Amino acid sequence: MGKSRTRLLAAGGIILCLAAFYFGYGTGSRWVDFCFRLLTFTLFIALIWLAAGDRVKGFLNGRSERIAAELANLEKAKVQASRRLKEVEAKIVNLDKERQALLIAYKAQGEALKSEIIVKAEKNARQIIAQAKLTAQNEVDKAMQDMRSEIAEEIFSTAESLLRKKLDGQAHEKLMDKSLSKVVLN
Numbered sequence: 001m002g003k004s005r006t007r008l009l010a011a012g013g014i015i016l017c018l019a020a021f022y023f024g025y026g027t028g029s030r031w032v033d034f035c036f037r038l039l040t041f042t043l044f045i046a047l048i049w050l051a052a053g054d055r056v057k058g059f060l061n062g063r064s065e066r067i068a069a070e071l072a073n074l075e076k077a078k079v080q081a082s083r084r085l086k087e088v089e090a091k092i093v094n095l096d097k098e099r100q101a102l103l104i105a106y107k108a109q110g111e112a113l114k115s116e117i118i119v120k121a122e123k124n125a126r127q128i129i130a131q132a133k134l135t136a137q138n139e140v141d142k143a144m145q146d147m148r149s150e151i152a153e154e155i156f157s158t159a160e161s162l163l164r165k166k167l168d169g170q171a172h173e174k175l176m177d178k179s180l181s182k183v184v185l186n
Contacts, residue, residue: 012043 049056
């Protein structure tokens with residue numbers, strides 16, 4: 001709006017206000033008083049509208065545009081949130097499947113490890129049993145050797161004592177000669 005129009009309205013408002021005072025504003029009947037008040041209020045609103053109307057329109061239009069843009073952004077965010085929710089729900093379903101697969105895999109690994117441990121334990125048990133048998137056989141062989149040595153000593157000492165009883169001096173010499181002749185001949 002032009003400045004001349006604003007000035008014209010302002011001048012008109014001032015003239016009307018002065019006329020109202022001049023013709024007895026507030027001293028007449030109630031209807032006249034009401035009409036002057038209504039006229040004054042209308043002029044006041046018109047002056048404000050002329051002075052700041054464009055700014056108010058701009059503010060209200062800008063606010064409307066900002067609200068529309070914000071609603072559009074919120075709608076986009078809603079669509080994105082909905083899409084993200086679907087992705088998360090799909091991941092949750094996949095997580096359950098993955099959990100089941102992991103449980104099956106871990107059970108299989110556990111069974112394999114269990115089997116491996118059992119095989120190793122059986123192998124170790126066989127080795128221990130074989131070693132125990134070998135040790136027992138060695139102990140038996142040693143015991144038999146010790147027993148043979150003791151029996152040989154016993155036989156030797158018994159034979160020696162019997163020979164001493166039966167052999168006298170002549171028989172002893174005769175036996176010695178016989179033994180020496182065998183050694184010399186061989």
